[in-house]
Amino acid sequence: MSTIFIRTLILYILIAVALRAMGKRQMGELSPSEFVITLLFSELASLPMQDTETPLLYGVIPVLTLLALEILISSLFLKNRRARKLINGKTSVLIENGKINQEEMRRLRLTLDELIEELRLKNFINISSVKYAILESNGELSVFPFGQEQSATRADVGKNNDNVLLPYTVVSDGIFIQQEAEKLGLSEKQINKELKKRGVSSIQDVFLLQIDERQNIFLVPKEKRK
Amino acid sequence: MKGTIIAVIIMLCIITLCVSVAIYTTNFCDELQRSLEICILAIEENNNDRAYNELKKTESNFDKKSNILKIFIPHRELDEIEISLSKALALIRTENMELCIPEFSNIQTLLEKISDADNLTINNIM
Numbered sequence: 357m358s359t360i361f362i363r364t365l366i367l368y369i370l371i372a373v374a375l376r377a378m379g380k381r382q383m384g385e386l387s388p389s390e391f392v393i394t395l396l397f398s399e400l401a402s403l404p405m406q407d408t409e410t411p412l413l414y415g416v417i418p419v420l421t422l423l424a425l426e427i428l429i430s431s432l433f434l435k436n437r438r439a440r441k442l443i444n445g446k447t448s449v450l451i452e453n454g455k456i457n458q459e460e461m462r463r464l465r466l467t468l469d470e471l472i473e474e475l476r477l478k479n480f481i482n483i484s485s486v487k488y489a490i491l492e493s494n495g496e497l498s499v500f501p502f503g504q505e506q507s508a509t510r511a512d513v514g515k516n517n518d519n520v521l522l523p524y525t526v527v528s529d530g531i532f533i534q535q536e537a538e539k540l541g542l543s544e545k546q547i548n549k550e551l552k553k554r555g556v557s558s559i560q561d562v563f564l565l566q567i568d569e570r571q572n573i574f575l576v577p578k579e580k581r582k
Numbered sequence: 583m584k585g586t587i588i589a590v591i592i593m594l595c596i597i598t599l600c601v602s603v604a605i606y607t608t609n610f611c612d613e614l615q616r617s618l619e620i621c622i623l624a625i626e627e628n629n630n631d632r633a634y635n636e637l638k639k640t641e642s643n644f645d646k647k648s649n650i651l652k653i654f655i656p657h658r659e660l661d662e663i664e665i666s667l668s669k670a671l672a673l674i675r676t677e678n679m680e681l682c683i684p685e686f687s688n689i690q691t692l693l694e695k696i697s698d699a700d701n702l703t704i705n706n707i708m
Binding site: 377409410411412413414417420421423424426427428430431 | 585586588589590592596599600632652653654655656657658
């Protein structure tokens, strides 16, 4: 009996440390790979916790292996956008400028009822009031209404505009994303020209560059490593 | 970067541990198999004293090493070997040689099972 108690303590501490080592994101939103790892953790730990004939290491080794894999994979995701997309999937725009993207819904095997239900959960009774609905890679639906449907803030006093514009990430961590630029009708050359105007010598020096449909630019240059 | 290095170190430690355990287990099983063969030979030569002494030595050696091995591999087979060894020892002492040989064969099968269970083969992986 006391063996099981000590084993449980050890495994609890190990899993708590492992989850903490995976980073703060683990506690809130789970990406598909993180979700799989969290599910596996509970299964792996429960077996050696109860069966005293199984060495404790049979629970410890898989947990440590998963922890190391998760850290290695997240490092790979940080460097490689393609790998990130492959494992975590990409965001899907379900409603774009008020128009339902039926092709994308078919691809995701998402029914209209499910979409309407999700919108209702986000307090949108009328689908026509939604300008953008984006299904994030973690399965969460982000909804942006048309300007006139948004609650007013102090900054909106005296304004009457439809100011919801979807920003496209054209450069992410020094990598030019062709597909996003094409949606805006911009080429790499034009982006480089725009960057030079803003004092950034090349795309590699950009941490984040977002451009919306009205060509408003949000630029974050890369910080020098200390 | 620090995280990646730690992750690589963890991976290397796990791989090293797995290889070391596999080598230790194989050596342990081989050593025990050899001792049992000596015992069987002694019994066949009707040298009961030699068989008894050899088995006594084997048992104490097994007790020492199995304590370490129990940390790394499931206990079940090791516990069964422990029981069979004491049985075999009692049988030699009481000169029940015809019952002793099946006990040895049982131990040998269990040792093969332990050794095979830790081998990196497609069968074991699947």
